[in-house]
Amino acid sequence: MIGIVVSRADEASVHIGDHVRDLGEFERVGEDAYRADGFALREFDDLHLHLDDVAAAFDDPEFVVFVSRHSGDTGPLLSAHFTGNFGAAKYGGSDRAVAPACPNAHREVMGSLREHAPDGYDVAMECTHHGPTSVGAPSMFVELGSDEAEWEDPEGARAVARAVLDLEGVSATGDRSLVAFGGGHYAPRPTRILEDTDWGFGHVAADWCLSDLGDPREHRDQVAAVFEASDATRAVVDGDKPALEAEIENLGHRVVSETWVRETDGVPLSLADDLEADVATVDDGLRFGDVAEAYDSGYLVVDLPPELLDAAHAVDPDATVEAGLQTALAVATDENGNRLAGPAAFPDKDAYEDFVDRLAALLAADYDAVTRENGDLEAVREAFDPAAASERGVPEGPKFGRLANGESVAVNGEKVDPTDVSRTERITVSVDRRERTRERVRRPSDAEGKGN
Template identity: 30%
Template structure:
């Protein structure tokens, strides 16, 4: 082939061949793997892919791999799945192969790590076109930070995005057009955040039996919960908040620091609003278990009252530092010089007001 040119890839044929060969080679001594782009011909106008037997004459003369490759070719299935443009790895691409085998994606062209310094914007643009790719995957551990940053910037300039392995596994089995919608909404409300589709939502989308690419997917609807209320509840019991979200037919956003953003997504407006209302009430229940709560309905203001032990107040009443401080802090009374000191006498109340936009059941 000609330098810096690419043949038109056949990503769906590649996926079919690899999956079938892996299945047929299960009880043999042969491994099955994807290779990175490394030779031509580059002037073919139709999509092409190699199915090779490695790596020397004994293997070429062995009828077992020959039969496996032949059967894989004869049973070719061109069912469409999202296509990634790959970067990183060596001559073989083990991480990309693993993703292809374990998720509903495939790969077009893949550039090994040793070729990355020679890859420029125009080549990446052509590779997208020749692969009909939807997004990019980096084998991050095999790439330098400098190359990840450089290529990532080019990918963004071309209007595509880099998906991590977790992102790919999260969207497994979900139509790509729907995933793009959710990811776009996530970036709108929480740049850098990650959308988490609950199992219920995944099941609902899969039941629609939509094609992986090019489908007219249902529109994603967004609804917001009060940001401060969610933050306070998450501080008290993050696991309970997450368990509530995971039990509903929605998607929610997780920030890069692991906290939950104040937006939820659904494919139904009414469902989105109902979940936000229920989540609001769940947050109130969580806070009631930790704090004293006051609610002013006319103003829709919630007061969180945190009563904390104040050592200075205790000292002023003659309580010595030590075990008695612990008793008072745990809500027990103590006796000092025949005087009973109750927790209420040494507690200080801190009030925090949250103005709500959603109504609550109180």
């Protein structure tokens, strides 16, 4: 059951609550209490940020949603955020405390706000700010803003109500939650990540929140509390914050880049950890293949033959990388992901053989013959030999180009055929699997994959 909190001291909250009851077909079960399938709604006289331990008014809610107004200079806005104070409590709650977050529900409500937003409204997530900090269950604010015109707008209130009701059956947390530190109040980097990946966010500490926090080395317990309240072990840090990053690492958590977050979209987290240990780190060029999504078994780590990669990249670098991404769980790359470079992990031997066959097909487009025998791949072609052409008196320039294209030319009254100035190019590569087998232990999160 999801608890919905309405404050009579907040006109926008009252309007949103009216639409929630109307759309959700709530029935009155008490003086200030209403119920519908999956939801309970309670009305209170006090402002939300002063409602401590409000979850006790509900019957063991999964999480609590405060429907509220948003005040600011942003124009029409629908928003959602968690509550807490990184310094002194100026607007409810306790000093240096954060409330338990519901990152999975927050991710879902943000998507619904974008879906239902009326024309002219923006949608944003905000950083963690104000109270209450003692709720009794995971919670979040979902808001209508940013001035009286919007607080009274029935379309805006109805959009927030629909987004809240879309939360029916949604769990408060999942296994793909991040904490964010740094950046602006409206969290541009977390907002991008939230929209583009399957990751969600717990608490977000904007730069002004970190100013309230002070030296993270002196407030390590509060940094730890942010992770605990967010059910997260990974953080995205915006800007240069070495002291904070060191404390995060000291707590046993991990600072990850936006590149890492995007690359692990849909990939089971334990698989990502294993592949980073066995192949390369994401920040050093690891890219996950199409088959990595929801994969939960062992794999082969193969040191790809560099001569084969060089030859294939010379023919078609994009197709070479694509062959890796379509057959492997993960490949090491360089040149910003534009070149395969070293080891790769494949689900099994057949997948590796498929990869080699694809590269052989690429080479066949540029070579006269490509064969595989006794563990070797051989590619042979007749190629234009500039030195031989010069010896036959062919001047550099257009005639070189015609010979290279397979045309005959005349030089001093004599015909020179392409075969007269060609050389045999031969590439022989051992494609036997130089493999390291990884037997993975399936973990509970492996089966969940994308969409948690």
